[in-house]
Amino acid sequence: MxxxxxxxxxxxxxxxxxxxxxxxxxxxxxxxxxxxxxxxxxxxxxxxxxxxxxxxxxxxxxxxxxxxxxxxxxxxxxxxxxKFAGTAEKIDDFFRIYKTRVIIGVIAVIAVIVGITALVNYREEQKRLAALPPVDLSVMFVGNYASDENQGGDEGLEQFMTAQFPEWKRIELTLTYVPSQSESMTQVDMAYQQKAFALLATERPDVYILDQGTFDWLANSGVFENLDSLAASDLKPLLQEDNIIKGRAEEDTEDHVYGIKVTDSPMAKELPLFMQDMIITIRSGGENRDKALHFIERYLESEAAAQ
CATH class of the missing domain: 1.10.287 (Helix Hairpins)
Known part of the structure; x- marks a missing residue:
């Protein structure tokens, strides 16, 4: 002064x-x-x-x-x-001076919490998967499909489908959405297609379930097993002309049976699933081929019994 x-x-x-x-x-x-x-x-x-x-x-x-x-x-x-004005001012001064450090500290804490949560969730998921019974059959839906959320979504669909085969303990199911094929596809539609194609190249389910448009799109991909011999032997008593879906892979010179249509099977209609078509194909070189064949037979038997 x-x-x-x-x-x-x-x-x-x-x-x-x-x-x-x-x-x-x-x-x-x-x-x-x-x-x-x-x-x-x-x-x-x-x-x-x-x-x-x-x-x-x-x-x-x-x-x-x-x-x-x-x-x-x-x-x-x-x-x-x-009376708390002095304390409030000191807190304000602290955050004004150390604002950047506080923000970085908060971000670091959040990152640690997120990391720990992710690790805990990962370990819990690994425990859950380890406690599940072995997979009897892996199924991938590829096409314009959507599970019914009112009946448990994808998990509910998986449980319902497993219940259709009491002799099995577990069917592993994946839904991969692909929009209906059309000439006026948007960039989003094409992105879905690219994702589906990437999954076809990397994932190895035993069975694919497709709608007609997706089957036509993927028929020449080479991932489906030629079912000519099965259609002429094991499946022949159960097949109608409408069940046989033919296509031509890239190396083919003529059409072959690559899919079995079971859309009209009561078992298919019972599924908590929004669909237009249900064409079952077997993955070429799949691990559970016999069970994949049994899967097709059961749906065809259901259809035959309803006629």
Missing amino acids: DDLKKAYELLGLPENASREEVERAFEIVLRKSRSRQTDAEDANEAGESEYEQKLRAYKTIIGYEDRNKIEEASRQRFKKWG
């Missing part, structure tokens, strides 16, 4: 002088300084000229007033906190 008092005295002003009076006093100092060639003769013992002394005094006063304004604005801002 002594420095502030001296600053006012140096400018020839009372301590209650207004901001305008301080500005006018310093303007006079500036005009005098410009009218002189040098201030060397006015230098004090510290080597400061009169102008330098008064400039420092001006800065002292202005700095003090600016700080007072900021402090008053802060007091008004935190006034609503009542």
Whole structure:
């Protein structure tokens, strides 16, 4: 406060002088300084000229007033906190000064929590999968299919289909949506197609279930087993002309049986599944070929019994 008092005295002003009076006093100092060639003769013992002394005094006063304004604005801002205003102001100052560090710290904590949660969920999922019985048959739906959410969604569909085969403990099921084939496909539709094709290249289910459009699209992919021999032997007593779906793989010179249509089978109609067609194909080189054949036979038997 002594420095502030001296600053006012140096400018020839009372301590209650207004901001305008301080500005006018310093303007006079500036005009005098410009009218002189040098201030060397006015230098004090510290080597400061009169102008330098008064400039420092001006800065002292202005700095003090600016700080007072900021402090008053802060007091008004935190006034609503009542007796906790001081604490609220300190917290605000802390976050203002250390805001970046706080944000980085919060992000780091969130990342750790997310990582730990993901690890825990992964371990729980691994425990759940380990506790499940071995897979008797893996089935992939590829096409314009959707499970009924009111009956448990994909998991409910998997359980319902497994229940159709009491001799089995588990059918593993995957639904891969592909929109109906048309000439006016959007970029989103094409993205679904690309995803489906990638899954066909990487996943190895025992059985594919397709609608007619998807079958036509994938018939030449080479992933389906040629069913000519089965259609002429094991499946022949159960087949009608409408059940046989033919296609031509890339290496074929003529059409062959690659799919068995079971859309009209009561077992298919009972499934909690929205569908148009249900064509069963067997993956070429699949691990559970005998069970895949049994799967087809059961649906065909259901259809034959209903006729």
